[in-house]
Each structure stands twice: as C-alpha cells, then as structure tokens.
Amino acid sequence: MSNPLISVRNLCVDYITDAGDVRACNNVSFDIAPGEVFGLAGESGCGKSTVAFSLMRLHKPPAFITGGEVIFNGEDILQYSDKQMQAFRWNEMSMVFQSAMNALNPVLPISEQFCDVLMHHTTMSRKQALKRAEGLLEIVDIHPSRLSDYPHQFSGGMRQRLVIAIALALNPKMIIMDEPTTALDVVVQREILQKIYALKEEFGFSILFITHDLSLMVEFSDRIGIMYSGELIEVAPAKQILENPFHPYTQGLGSSFPPLTGPKTKLTGIPGNPLNLLEIPQGCRFQARCSQVTPMCRQTETQLRQIEAQRFSNCHLFGEPIAQQKVS
Numbered sequence: 289m290s291n292p293l294i295s296v297r298n299l300c301v302d303y304i305t306d307a308g309d310v311r312a313c314n315n316v317s318f319d320i321a322p323g324e325v326f327g328l329a330g331e332s333g334c335g336k337s338t339v340a341f342s343l344m345r346l347h348k349p350p351a352f353i354t355g356g357e358v359i360f361n362g363e364d365i366l367q368y369s370d371k372q373m374q375a376f377r378w379n380e381m382s383m384v385f386q387s388a389m390n391a392l393n394p395v396l397p398i399s400e401q402f403c404d405v406l407m408h409h410t411t412m413s414r415k416q417a418l419k420r421a422e423g424l425l426e427i428v429d430i431h432p433s434r435l436s437d438y439p440h441q442f443s444g445g446m447r448q449r450l451v452i453a454i455a456l457a458l459n460p461k462m463i464i465m466d467e468p469t470t471a472l473d474v475v476v477q478r479e480i481l482q483k484i485y486a487l488k489e490e491f492g493f494s495i496l497f498i499t500h501d502l503s504l505m506v507e508f509s510d511r512i513g514i515m516y517s518g519e520l521i522e523v524a525p526a527k528q529i530l531e532n533p534f535h536p537y538t539q540g541l542g543s544s545f546p547p548l549t550g551p552k553t554k555l556t557g558i559p560g561n562p563l564n565l566l567e568i569p570q571g572c573r574f575q576a577r578c579s580q581v582t583p584m585c586r587q588t589e590t591q592l593r594q595i596e597a598q599r600f601s602n603c604h605l606f607g608e609p610i611a612q613q614k615v616s
C-alpha cells in the first residue's frame with residue numbers, strides 16, 4: 289500500500305501470567321489506508337481485542353507489547369512518551385470498546401462524559417465542550433436536549449450511538465470499533481453500522497472493525513484480516529474472503545454458516561477447538577484442525593506473505609516458501 293494511515297508491523301503482545309506466558313498476538317502485520325474499513329475477524333480468544341488495545345496502548349499488565357512497530361502518520365507510536373500518547377489518543381485514534389453500552393459511566397450525565405474527553409484532551413473551556421457535545425449528539429441523531437440525561441435514560445442502541453459520538457469527539461483519523469453492535473438486535477445493529485458508514489464517508493476516518501459476524505463484516509469492510517490463535521492468517525478484499533478463501537481456516541469459516549442467497553449448502557464447520565495458547569505446537573498453529581495438513585506444516589513456522597495482488601496468507605500451501613516480503 290503506497291500511503292497507509294497506519295502500518296502495524298510484526299506486533300507481538302504477551303500476557304505474562306503465573307500459568308506461563310501467553311503470546312496472544314504473534315507477528316501481526318497489516319496496513320489501513322485513509323478512509324478504509326479494515327475488518328478483523330476470528331473466533332473468540334484469537335487476539336482481536338488484544339490487537340485493538342495495543343494499537344491505542346491501552347493494554348494493561350499482565351499484557352505487554354514485546355515487539356513490533358505501529359507506524360501512524362510516519363511515526364512509531366510504540367515509542368511515544370505517555371504525554372505524547374495522551375495527545376494522540378482520541379485526537380488521532382479513538383476506540384469504541386467491546387460491550388460499549390457498559391462503557392458509559394452510569395452515575396454521570398452524558399454531558400460530563402463528553403466534557404471529560406473534550407476538556408482532558410484539548411484546551412476547550414467547559415462552555416465550548418458542551419457546545420461541541422450538542423453538535424456530536426446531533427451527528428448521531430440524538431436530540432441535544434438529552435445532553436443532561438443519564439445513560440440509563442437511553443435505549444441500548446442510543447447508548448451505542450452515544451459511545452460512537454464520544455469516539456468522534458475530536459475528529460480522529462482512525463476509530464477502532466471492537467464489536468460495536470454485538471449486544472443489539474439485528475435491525476438496530478444494521479442501522480448503527482449504516483450510520484457509522486455514513487459518518488466515515490462524511491468525515492473520512494479509517495475504521496478497524498472487529499466482529500465475530502463475518503457476513504456483517506463482509507458487507508461493511510473494504511478488506512478483511514482473519515486471525516487464528518494470535519496470528520493474522522489471511523488478508524483479502526472483503527468480497528474475496530468468502531468467495532475465494534485461501535487459508536483452510538478461512539475456508540472452514542465460510543462453510544460454517546449458511547449463505548443468504550443461492551442454493552442450500554451443507555454446513556461443515558471446523559473440527560476441533562482453538563489452540564490453548566500455553567501449548568503452541570511447532571509449525572503451523574492450525575495444523576491439528578487442518579484437513580490439508582502436510583509434514584511441512586508440523587515443522588516450519590508460518591509467516592504472512594503476499595500470494596497475489598492484495599491477497600496475503602500464511603498457509604504453507606500457497607505461494608513461495610517463506611521469504612521476507614513486504615505486507616500491505
């Protein structure tokens with residue numbers, strides 16, 4: 289990619305626990321272009337939120353970033369001081385947290401929660417912050433008169449839109465959305481994603497969009513990265529990821545849920561369970577569940593590499609043997 293907004297390179301994050309070290313994010317590399325929606329999918333526990341928190345450097349012990357770079361606008365934010373990070377967060381990159389409905393403080397009116405972000409990260413006066421908060425409510429279709437209400441006075445979908453408004457508060461260039469609509473019914477879910485998409489078109493920010501729901505992700509993302517047991521195993525344009533998946537795990541994901549259109553197909557799913565990250569085997573992490581496993585898969589580490597234009601996979605079945613290639 290020629291001018292990415294963010295380039296994540298070989299990001300490694302470990303949880304250092306009494307039971308042992310868990311490498312929940314292993315050499316993860318991807319780029320996101322300005323205005324692009326990059327989806328990150330994979331089954332529960334594969335490391336999606338770990339990546340998200342690390343990009344904002346909001347991870348807390350026992351999580352430690354143990355390697356890699358996160359280049360944003362040409363600078364490695366992993367090298368930023370705490371003060372630089374404070375200026376960076378919300379101004380340049382913001383986040384809608386997983387179970388965002390609970391991210392609002394129940395004992396404070398919404399006005400205070402907007403002021404908290406706006407006054408902490410800018411030089412705005414309280415009056416200016418309240419004015420901006422009213423504008424932000426309007427952006428997410430909530431009447432400004434509701435500014436003094438408490439979170440419990442809003443519906444679940446409205447609370448979700450409030451959290452999105454807070455993430456938009458300082459016009460960031462990128463927003464991480466970690467399962468932004470999971471707790472909502474499908475109709476509200478779709479409304480909110482359409483709203484997010486319209487806002488993205490209007491304001492031009494990039495989105496790192498995390499969800500379990502691959503069909504929603506295909507609909508709302510430009511490109512998709514699939515994670516498995518702490519590794520990014522495939523990256524492809526959204527349409528191709530289910531129509532023509534490379535990695536056997538992605539193929540398995542595609543045959544795990546019914547297509548919305550076309551003839552009925554037999555659902556096969558993926559046999560076995562995700563890896564216990566305390567017991568990583570030699571070679572490919574997916575080998576025990578893979579129907580196409582070869583002796584090489586049991587011996588040689590995998591690494592994400594380019595297979596075709598815009599197509600990346602870490603599967604030994606595709607492309608040249610591991611070589612140092614640029615990932616974009």
Ligand SMILES: Nc1ncnc2c1ncn2[C@@H]1O[C@H](COP(=O)(O)OP(=O)(O)OP(=O)(O)O)[C@@H](O)[C@H]1O
Pocket residue numbers: 303305310312330331332333334335336337338339349350351386500565
């Ligand atoms: N505080 C912690 N201590 C030890 N291990 C942790 C901790 N937090 C997360 N992990 C491990 O890191 C791995 C990745 O967790 P993470 O929350 O990033 O997954 P996820 O893909 O976001 O899952 P989900 O879809 O359920 O939200 C998991 O195996 C989890 O057990």
Ligand SMILES: [Mg+2]
Pocket residue numbers: 336337338386466
């Ligand atoms: Mg998560």
